[in-house]
Amino acid sequence: MDPTYNDIIAFHGHSCPGLAIGYRMSKAALAFLSESRSADEELVAIVENNACGVDALQCLSGCTFGKGNLIFKDYGKHVYTLYDRTSKRGVRVVFNDRYVPAGMRQDREQFITWLLSAPEGTVVSLKEVQIDEPEPARIMKTVMCSFCGEGVMITRTREIHGKLACIPCAEKIERSSAV
Amino acid sequence: MDPTYNDIIAFHGHSCPGLAIGYRMSKAALAFLSESRSADEELVAIVENNACGVDALQCLSGCTFGKGNLIFKDYGKHVYTLYDRTSKRGVRVVFNDRYVPAGMRQDREQFITWLLSAPEGTVVSLKEVQIDEPEPARIMKTVMCSFCGEGVMITRTREIHGKLACIPCAEKIERSSAV
Numbered sequence: 069m070d071p072t073y074n075d076i077i078a079f080h081g082h083s084c085p086g087l088a089i090g091y092r093m094s095k096a097a098l099a100f101l102s103e104s105r106s107a108d109e110e111l112v113a114i115v116e117n118n119a120c121g122v123d124a125l126q127c128l129s130g131c132t133f134g135k136g137n138l139i140f141k142d143y144g145k146h147v148y149t150l151y152d153r154t155s156k157r158g159v160r161v162v163f164n165d166r167y168v169p170a171g172m173r174q175d176r177e178q179f180i181t182w183l184l185s186a187p188e189g190t191v192v193s194l195k196e197v198q199i200d201e202p203e204p205a206r207i208m209k210t211v212m213c214s215f216c217g218e219g220v221m222i223t224r225t226r227e228i229h230g231k232l233a234c235i236p237c238a239e240k241i242e243r244s245s246a247v
Numbered sequence: 248m249d250p251t252y253n254d255i256i257a258f259h260g261h262s263c264p265g266l267a268i269g270y271r272m273s274k275a276a277l278a279f280l281s282e283s284r285s286a287d288e289e290l291v292a293i294v295e296n297n298a299c300g301v302d303a304l305q306c307l308s309g310c311t312f313g314k315g316n317l318i319f320k321d322y323g324k325h326v327y328t329l330y331d332r333t334s335k336r337g338v339r340v341v342f343n344d345r346y347v348p349a350g351m352r353q354d355r356e357q358f359i360t361w362l363l364s365a366p367e368g369t370v371v372s373l374k375e376v377q378i379d380e381p382e383p384a385r386i387m388k389t390v391m392c393s394f395c396g397e398g399v400m401i402t403r404t405r406e407i408h409g410k411l412a413c414i415p416c417a418e419k420i421e422r423s424s425a426v
Binding site: 079082086087090105106107108116117118119121122123125126127130134135138142143145146147162163165166207208210212217218219220221222224225234236 | 258259265284286287302312315317319323342345387391399402415
């Protein structure tokens, strides 16, 4: 039932070295935790980039942008930390840039094949880590913006002239009063 | 070939009202633009929340977190703007919170069924919009952090004592020198 690399290509839209890197990182981290996909929020992922590989992680781990269990830190690193709320264990997985054979990156297809087939210990490094358990995602009440009439999460409103405004309306009003 | 609602459940992990909302919003926006899934970056989505529905959008539009064509604005609103780089057309789609019949939300399954089957004009509003074309995602060079030895995107490095550091190493060094 786990998504195959082809299922992940279908989600991402194409195959590329980044997707293959994320595939190997995610498979290794899930195996380390002896976990499969997260139907709800059992797993949480902290990703240190927003490159192609994160799409493989979303498919394989079930830590998705829309479920709130995908936390983005904009560090530009091929590093994911996967945390299991049930076992309270965490694993940090790193792509081993430096172990890629010289010249391998020049042929894109050859590089993808290498990434998908090289031994796990060559492609990634894994380390058990202790982290503070991330807060679960919360569903907030929706209210209506008094200005545009559209629904907005109560925690994302501002008060303008004693009325609730969504952020885009509040900013528009602030800009027009500044003129 | 387009993902079905069941395919989207498989990606998200479960069905819920939020997922059904995102499904209807995404289907309507894609039909408005006469577009199907984005294999590369033909489509760009600007999403005004990070709720469950965005997972439906990722599956249906191919605007995914890992591909860089999913732009998040944290406004807490069920609003997506979908832009087509080919036709240069954009559409803004809004979930019509206020048209949900009274009492409907109390039964989760009934609410999902209603969301999936009510007429499009009841569930969502669509409007053609002009927006500035978002920049495409760029792939940056990877360098090695002089401190941890891990790969890091060149644009996410800092200089510490004349050497390149990744952000986590830079912050660790800054914290330890502050003590």
